[in-house]
Amino acid sequence: MAVTGAVLGLLAVLLSLVAIVSYQWVSLAPRLGIRTLYHLRKIRIAVAVTALMLAVMAKRRADGDSGWVYLGTVLALTPLSGALHASKTLVPLDHPEHVDATEATIDDDSMVIGVEVDGQAHAWLVRTLIPHHIVHDTVSGRPVIAAWCAVCNSGLVFNGIVEGRSLHFDPEAVWRRNMVMRDRETGTLWQHFTGEALVGPLEDSQLDVLGGRLMTWEAWTEDHPGTTLTRDTTADEWEGLFSKDFTREFLLDGAGRDFASRGLGGVTATDDRLGMLTEVIGIEVEGHAKAYPIDRLQERGRVDDEVGGVPVTVTFDSEGNRADVSVAGQSKTFKRTRWLDWFEFHPNTAVYQ
Numbered sequence: 276m277a278v279t280g281a282v283l284g285l286l287a288v289l290l291s292l293v294a295i296v297s298y299q300w301v302s303l304a305p306r307l308g309i310r311t312l313y314h315l316r317k318i319r320i321a322v323a324v325t326a327l328m329l330a331v332m333a334k335r336r337a338d339g340d341s342g343w344v345y346l347g348t349v350l351a352l353t354p355l356s357g358a359l360h361a362s363k364t365l366v367p368l369d370h371p372e373h374v375d376a377t378e379a380t381i382d383d384d385s386m387v388i389g390v391e392v393d394g395q396a397h398a399w400l401v402r403t404l405i406p407h408h409i410v411h412d413t414v415s416g417r418p419v420i421a422a423w424c425a426v427c428n429s430g431l432v433f434n435g436i437v438e439g440r441s442l443h444f445d446p447e448a449v450w451r452r453n454m455v456m457r458d459r460e461t462g463t464l465w466q467h468f469t470g471e472a473l474v475g476p477l478e479d480s481q482l483d484v485l486g487g488r489l490m491t492w493e494a495w496t497e498d499h500p501g502t503t504l505t506r507d508t509t510a511d512e513w514e515g516l517f518s519k520d521f522t523r524e525f526l527l528d529g530a531g532r533d534f535a536s537r538g539l540g541g542v543t544a545t546d547d548r549l550g551m552l553t554e555v556i557g558i559e560v561e562g563h564a565k566a567y568p569i570d571r572l573q574e575r576g577r578v579d580d581e582v583g584g585v586p587v588t589v590t591f592d593s594e595g596n597r598a599d600v601s602v603a604g605q606s607k608t609f610k611r612t613r614w615l616d617w618f619e620f621h622p623n624t625a626v627y628q
Contacts, residue, residue, distance in 0.1 A: 280337030284345030290326035291352035362445035383493035396499035427616030494595025564621035
């Protein structure tokens with residue numbers, strides 16, 4: 276009887292721990308599937324309840340005080356179930372304040388992502404985006420979503436209106452080396468890289484990408500002297516589970532480097548043509564994809580190439596840390612991201628040598 280109680284007690288504690296780190300398991304094992312992530316809250320609650328029931332059984336069957344130890348441990352762990360959810364550690368910023376470029380007191384070499392909407396230029400500091408991951412903002416009176424993926428070191432700005440309704444998002448997890456977001460209004464899961472609704476009531480819908488140029492603040496203000504900037508939050512305004520500085524540094528040094536460089540454990544593919552964390556400019560032309568490593572662009576400054584038989588020019592301004600792409604003489608949108616992210620969604624991509 277005592278042995279049975281010990282087994283039940285240890286199993287209960289193990290399941291409690293599984294419930295706490297359940298969202299991280301989907302990131303580490305993406306083959307569990309996006310629908311597992313979609314239903315994970317229900318699964319997590321079921322696992323936590325099962326752990327509690329096993330702990331009660333262990334208390335009845337274990338000898339002495341050991342049963343109380345198991346039950347007490349599970350009772351202490353149960354409230355932590357889901358505590359490490361991304362929305363509690365990476366709290367989105369809603370309705371932030373703006374400042375004019377002339378009032379912004381930031382270094383010229385600070386990195387920003389910027390967008391122009393109906394003639395109004397606006398920018399977000401990368402150091403603001405990193406701990407929040409998602410900023411619900413307004414540019415020229417239009418709702419926009421600035422979203423940053425720390426694993427792929429890439430930011431995009433989306434239209435906040437989808438199929439006639441305003442949506443708000445929380446970071447959910449990492450899946451396929453890229454952030455997945457869940458909208459608060461319908462619970463649908465969305466892929467950051469593609470803007471596609473993966474599963475939920477709005478499945479197969481698409482977020483409209485408005486832009487997201489990454490460059491230094493000096494370069495952005497040179498191109499857009501009338502720009503506005505989202506004000507960074509203070510430590511007192513931060514509502515995350517851990518401190519803002521710790522969260523930012525962990526994402527820069529922990530999740531962004533060590534975790535990602537090891538491939539996030541068992542992801543769908545591996546491509547060693549470039550280092551996992553190599554930053555690239557990725558472009559797609561008529562179904563053909565090609566990646567241009569930024570370190571090579573820095574050396575050359577300008578690359579004239581062909582993608583799918585179409586002439587392509589990629590330029591890189593090292594001083595402003597910005598890239599531009601033109602296809603057949605016309606400006607072309609592109610992705611600035613890490614290699615691990617680009618080849619995940621473009622497994623047949625070519626690489627500029």
